[in-house]
Amino acid sequence: MLHYLTDPLQFTFMQRALVAVVLTGLACGVLGSYVVLRGLAFIGDALTHAVFPGVVIAFAAGQSVLLGALAVGLVTAAGIAVLSRGRRVSEDTAIGILFAAMFALGVVLVSSLAAYQKDVAELLFGNILGVSRTDLVLAAVATVVAVGAIALLNKELALVAFDREMAEAMRYPVFVLDLVLLGLITLAIVVSLRAIGNILVLAMLVTPAATARLLTDRLATMQVAAAGIGAASGIVGLYISFWWNVASGGAVVLTATAVFFAVFLTQSAVGGMRTSGG
Amino acid sequence: MEQQPRAIVEGLSIAFGDRLAVEDVSLSLPRGAVIGLIGPNGAGKTTLLRALLGTVRPTAGTVWVDGTSGFVPQLGPRGWDFPLSAGDVALQGAYRSAGWLRRPSHADRDRARTALASEGMGQHAGRQVGQLSGGQRQRVLLARALVQEADLLLLDEPLSGADAPTEAAFSDILGRLRGDGRTVVVSSHDLAWASARCDIVCLLAGRVVAFGPPAEALDATCLAKAYGGQVVDVGGVLVLAPEGHHAH
Numbered sequence: 035m036l037h038y039l040t041d042p043l044q045f046t047f048m049q050r051a052l053v054a055v056v057l058t059g060l061a062c063g064v065l066g067s068y069v070v071l072r073g074l075a076f077i078g079d080a081l082t083h084a085v086f087p088g089v090v091i092a093f094a095a096g097q098s099v100l101l102g103a104l105a106v107g108l109v110t111a112a113g114i115a116v117l118s119r120g121r122r123v124s125e126d127t128a129i130g131i132l133f134a135a136m137f138a139l140g141v142v143l144v145s146s147l148a149a150y151q152k153d154v155a156e157l158l159f160g161n162i163l164g165v166s167r168t169d170l171v172l173a174a175v176a177t178v179v180a181v182g183a184i185a186l187l188n189k190e191l192a193l194v195a196f197d198r199e200m201a202e203a204m205r206y207p208v209f210v211l212d213l214v215l216l217g218l219i220t221l222a223i224v225v226s227l228r229a230i231g232n233i234l235v236l237a238m239l240v241t242p243a244a245t246a247r248l249l250t251d252r253l254a255t256m257q258v259a260a261a262g263i264g265a266a267s268g269i270v271g272l273y274i275s276f277w278w279n280v281a282s283g284g285a286v287v288l289t290a291t292a293v294f295f296a297v298f299l300t301q302s303a304v305g306g307m308r309t310s311g312g
Numbered sequence: 313m314e315q316q317p318r319a320i321v322e323g324l325s326i327a328f329g330d331r332l333a334v335e336d337v338s339l340s341l342p343r344g345a346v347i348g349l350i351g352p353n354g355a356g357k358t359t360l361l362r363a364l365l366g367t368v369r370p371t372a373g374t375v376w377v378d379g380t381s382g383f384v385p386q387l388g389p390r391g392w393d394f395p396l397s398a399g400d401v402a403l404q405g406a407y408r409s410a411g412w413l414r415r416p417s418h419a420d421r422d423r424a425r426t427a428l429a430s431e432g433m434g435q436h437a438g439r440q441v442g443q444l445s446g447g448q449r450q451r452v453l454l455a456r457a458l459v460q461e462a463d464l465l466l467l468d469e470p471l472s473g474a475d476a477p478t479e480a481a482f483s484d485i486l487g488r489l490r491g492d493g494r495t496v497v498v499s500s501h502d503l504a505w506a507s508a509r510c511d512i513v514c515l516l517a518g519r520v521v522a523f524g525p526p527a528e529a530l531d532a533t534c535l536a537k538a539y540g541g542q543v544v545d546v547g548g549v550l551v552l553a554p555e556g557h558h559a560h
Contacts, residue, residue, distance in 0.1 A: 071391070071394060071395070186413045187413070189404075189410075190412070195391060196394045200404070203365050204408050250395065251440035252395055253400075255395075
């Protein structure tokens, strides 16, 4: 029985892949808590798509796709924040304009680089088998920065999320804190790119955090639980992908989704019993 | 001995676009006083509070405050389902004094607990804020403002929809703050409440219509001026006429 768990670990690519999905789970769980609590799913989705041209450019230039994604993601995050600051463009609209434009730019770039078209799938869906040492180091640094920043700024970010007017009244730089949060979400996305890919990152930002919210009424507990659920889903999903030979990103996301529904349905059943049983 | 005022507003006008929210307001707010800010919807009450708080810039005129300001927002936060307990929210009032990157101290936590307890909310400190009733939520926000330990406390309609225990706790706290030499500005629609509980009433309708003891500021002439004839005398008590009702 145990060999199911140990056999894959003989391969270097699996060792790296495991580290990559655990980092993804940690970073996305912690940042995803704010995505869920502030209703930023659309922004999260936008940022995951917006990093695409950065990935393509870096790939074509032979640079780390994570650095390319990070640069473009941060620029887009700032663009969204600045555009939606005025009253004439709502945040939704700003996001819609920028993320579609950035993704389109990525598509145009890919189509002009004929040699790389076969790699598009890998860029979009990640390639867990192709995680390099550099990727891992970058992902680890990004995770430490993202989680560390949340640990340090949690009380301020929570205040802004809970009661923006009060945060303003207390003279907090609310706009800067928003920018910082978007930047950190971008970091979490970058951490996830190799393991999960552009398209599916959103699930890792939203699903484990939503599951954790069902389990607790405390912010810090929710963040830790989301990180744990994310990392565990990553590990389980990766083993499933290894033994059943299916795409790793999809397997990880579906595992996280299964955990969500298991918790959701259990709670509904328990709640239903409480209601009917008195 | 004449005490220095807590806050002075001089020639304050604030415009949003081409609409003037408050016009040429001059006030001197004394220490140790509860000041009722009364006026119809759109009279500029919230704008004046925000000017005192410093989050809205004057278009013209000046606002000077001696000390720090605390605040209870009008509708309160939108995110009541946020995973924070009543104690966590009260503790937010100590965030500024705790400083960036630091966790609030034990002393801060004690202050938050004391503030909640002083409103009869001690046993609810651990409950998630979304599970509290409207009045209880209002008390949590007031506790948070108390934890700010501000010299000037600005409360934007804290009693709209408040239940009896909330109102009682609120009156209690106003008395203590007044005794400590703090200045509290409370915006409200409730004329009876303002007459009974405020030392000074500022009747606002864009401009200051009246400023003084409730008996003077809330007399029929001033109210008629501020509310444009919507005030009716019911058995010697002045009340605001309901929407669509016209006094004769």
